[in-house]
Amino acid sequence: MSESSPTTSTTSDASIRAEGLVKQFKDGPRAVDGIDLEVAPGEIYGFLGPNGAGKSTTVLMLTTLLPITDGRASVGGFDVATQGSHVRATIGAALQEAALDPNLTAVEHMRLQTALQGIAKADRKRLGDDLIERVGLSDAADRKAGTYSGGMRRRLDLALSLVHRPRILFLDEPTTGLDPQSRTALWEEVARLAREDGTTIFLTTQYLEEADQLADRVGIIDGGKIVAEGTPAALKSEIGLPAVEILPADPGDHERVIDVLRANCSYDESQQTGNGTVSGRLREGTGLTEIVRALDAAGLKVANLAVHAPTLDDVFLAKTGRKLEGAGDDEEQDEHDHDGHHH
């Protein structure tokens, strides 16, 4: 297919824009179902959702690795469907599984990637060494990637995605499977990229904490649709005041505890997790003290009582009726099967 020239690129202020984006797999599910989103230059956009929600499929479409079924999208001002090579020249991407060759060292990976990206020969070695140092792999630069830990592989993958100084970076679940230390190191590097280099970052994650800490704005996706979008603070404020969670000491008191919560909180049957703990969101003017007094007055003993501020998980629960953690596990294989591994 011939591509439009860069001079005819879509003019757009947004780094990434999708309108009615759809991916329908042949004889399969509609993995992405009419997504609209816009990511501003220099912004970190967190795309949060459970396994199988459509996150990776969206990334594959936006990075030109998967054709769009319907709708349109532009990345860096270039149309994803008709200006694929210009899009690819603009972006960097570290996809879900670090695509490394186990037989190549970090230095050899850099040699390959800089050549693939068309970097001038004179600059390749210095650029490669700089990036290896930047992600803290200098000591392992001459070791084959097959001997690397998961964190090292992710860091090398990130470094490789940066060789051509992309304006826009796609990171698909970059910290999945990493230990907390590696995860924190990667977060710092991602934040630095946005802060110091002005890189636009589209980050998919299933970790609430990651989206909360890193993202300027979050889009929550479930079943191929965006169910909520905004800054983490704005999304959480939509939920309201903190929630109180009570586990009765005697399981037989379950209904009576619900009565106390109904009298003092916003109680919603559909928001209960079904594990014996009863929860309700505090009302304006009602504090924990009132709840404790009410329980005491009713002669109820509790095994556990906790108050927690709204989280993105609460947002997900409010929008989908399910908790994010653990949601979508049944769909995981489904999305993987449709992320380019049709056998």
Next chain:
Amino acid sequence: MSQPRRFTETALILAWRNLHNFYTSPALIIPALLFPLFFFTAFAGGLSNVENVPGFDFPNGYTAFQFGFVLMQSAAFGGVFTGFGIARDFESGFSRRIMLATPHRTAMLAGYAISSFVRAVVVGAMLFAIALAVGMDYSGGVLDTVGLVALALGVNMLALLFASGVAFRFRTIQAGPLMQTPVFMVLFLTPVYVPQALLHGWIESVAAVNPLTFVIESGRSFIAGVPEELLLAFGFGAVAALVLAIWSLTGLRKAEQAGG
């Protein structure tokens, strides 16, 4: 950087990577070298008395007769093994790195082809040296040798185009038998052990219509220094290359459609 130069650089760096892996991985290089040697030793050594059978008319003896086949076979299998590498790259996700980084995705195929050619040349040269060392009677001149090498590289390319088409479509190493079996069958349905005139029954009929028979016979004629059936051999090669190039490139498009 100009587009053709970028295409060439992409193909060359991918060829470097494939060859680097080939020559530094014992699991890849040892079978690739031993396989043709085994066939050559087994056929040329174990069946050497075939040259005494009435009707065996190849002038340079049985070792040279077998060399003609094993050279083509090793070239073909070199192409198939490169197809395995393509499938492995798709299975591991490495191909996505290539597809994302390069503006010319057909350069991927060019890169694999270059590495396949180099592998075929190295294995063929080793085979040639060993065959000469064990006393192969080689009557071909420089032009005959060029023709023989061109024929072997052509077979390598045909096998690569076929195997890459399969690899692009299935994108898993589990498709290995689908790449290897048809090539194996087409190769062995030619006059492998004896000249065509000595074949009998169904194998004679099949070999007579198998276009690869012309290629094998042509290769042997180069070894004997009296080139024959060149038009049929190279004509078949050109037509097959066109058909298989379409097969491979449409496979690449399917791989792109599937997300790499």
